[in-house]
Amino acid sequence: MDLDFSPLLESWQYLLGGLGVTLLLSVLTAAGALVLGTALGLGRVYGPAWLRIPIVFYIDTQRAIPVLVILVWFYFAVSILTGISFHPFWAALMALTLHIAAYVAEIVRAGIESIRPGQVRAALALGMSRVQIVRKVVLPQALVRMLPAFGSILSITIKDTAIATVIAVPELMKRAETLAGQSYRPIEIFTVVMVIYFIILFPGTRLIDMLYKRVAHLGRS
């Protein structure tokens, strides 16, 4: 079996550009999903019924449909429906943010519900208002507990951006495919890209584990 890595040596900048797009898309998506997801999660736990029911339906729908389907639908169907054609990057950003926000919302909900009712009672006994209790007692502890799950959200986001290749977003996976097609060296190209993904994903989970160990005691009541 002869391996020829020369296409990689020639086009490493092309691939690196793809990596840049991957990282940019991931960071923007994760940030958006965290903000939207937290809002949805808080609405789910503390909101009135007319807010909670649609939010639950939205979250469950996102859990039921594959990312690939959401990406494709968003890119093609939305442009047909609205007449606006989005650049694939922005379509992917919107679709992924909306999808991952649902998972963030569930993490937020689980975190808040894991706080002992005794903590709320102790804060009430001091005379705090419900809003103050959520802000000063429940959320700080819940945030610590959510940390490992949030870490995995970033990891999941990066992995999901690879699916954006199906709508031709010029991220790493797409560029790998293009390069593999042009050079007829799929094994070398995909193997190297595998290593690249592994290098960006592996340290992330380790880092979050370490960080969590140090602050876990702040969330333990």
Added chain:
Amino acid sequence: MSSPTPARKGADQPPVVVYDNVRKLYGDFVALDGVTVQVNKGEVMCLIGPSGSGKSTLLRCTNALETLSGGRVLIDGVPLPADERDARKVRQKMGMVFQNFELFPHKSALDNVAIGPVTVLGMSEATARERAMVLLEKVGLAAKAHNFPSGLSGGQQQRVAIARALAMEPEVMLFDEPTSALDPETIGEVLNVMKRLADEGMTMVVVTHEMSFARRVANWVVVFDHGKVVEQGPPEQIFDAPHAERTRDFLSHLGWNG
């Protein structure tokens, strides 16, 4: 002929808390079945009785953590408000100490004590912390001010919890089985703090299983059983010469022999 019963402590002033035929239901279960008791100013009242007899429920009704199914609770002559915002004001007058301490794990001991005044009374952080330090000294934990709850023993955590409640300068301190979750060695340090508070004249309502504490420190003891008050009176009566059969049963079950 026994000497005349001494006047009940604080009887010369209006009572701080009045429970007037208080009833509390959880679904079908009757937790409190018409409880009428009053708490005088400066009095240490101990609530004793078997588990599930309603003692803790009554305590939680006092600061509106539980709503009443019937009857009234009067604080300084005023019934507990139904409105949550007004209820909050009432809660500021009372301090509560929980069986599980319930310190906020994400704050240091000092900040746990300061959080009430800062959040609820709008005090500046610096002032609140100064006053918190004084309170921590009072409970003997000034050296641990910057420790987090995870670095404190159970007894230490409970003493911080007492300081936290005192920081709001309450009129009444409510204790819900404060030593039930503690090792025998650390129970003493918490009871000592409570005794000092009592000596200083704080009005206290204490739900407890520590009978020797109740015997020594309480001015008035109320015995509960199945949501009703079985007997109430000074500790000499309850522990040495109880009137009610149930009181005698309860005490003998605990192996109490004076």
Added chain:
Amino acid sequence: MNLDWSIVWDHRSELLHGAMLTVLLTVLTMAVAVPAGIVLALMRLSNSKPLAFASQCFVEFFRNLPLILVVYWAFYVMPVFLHIEFSAFTTGLVALCLNVSAYNAETFRAGINSIRKGQTEAAMSVGMSRWQAMRTVVVPQAWRRVLPVLASTWVSLFKDTSLVSVIAVGELAHVALQIRSSSFRVLEMLTAMAVIYWLMGYPQAKLVDWVQKKFEVKE
């Protein structure tokens, strides 16, 4: 914008066939990935350092790669390294199995680890071997903690089968996208695809919620 939804009805048998293939892929993958996950977890927990290390490498490797990449990679690498021509279906299945086995390995490992050491010690103190203790005391308790996570992995897997469409496996996503290309009925087919997945996926998601409630472990 004129929509023609009859296109969906016309191709209903193909779509149904695609949906069945989706289910088949899910079932087959789990059938392989559950035992594989158990084996990997036991390897990781065993006393043999090389076995533990090998298992850890496998798990960390596949947990930290996008599945779509593994699908492509398997498609190109497998025929070359193993000198056999695999069908796209088999290739896709292999990629899914590798991926899900890694996640299951972590699930089982965490489940077994969550049972306090004292349980094993108590069992051994009455004379059981480590293996017997595992079988009669640890695994029965660990199952309660593992089941909810497996249920959620199942739903994720069900959705991930859509990724093998990129190597032309005839599951639901591929079929729907093919019909879209040939008929130019983009909105109708994409919506139909989303709706069919939703119809299959929503009950599964609710089932997962039920399983999690039922087997909830209150510390």
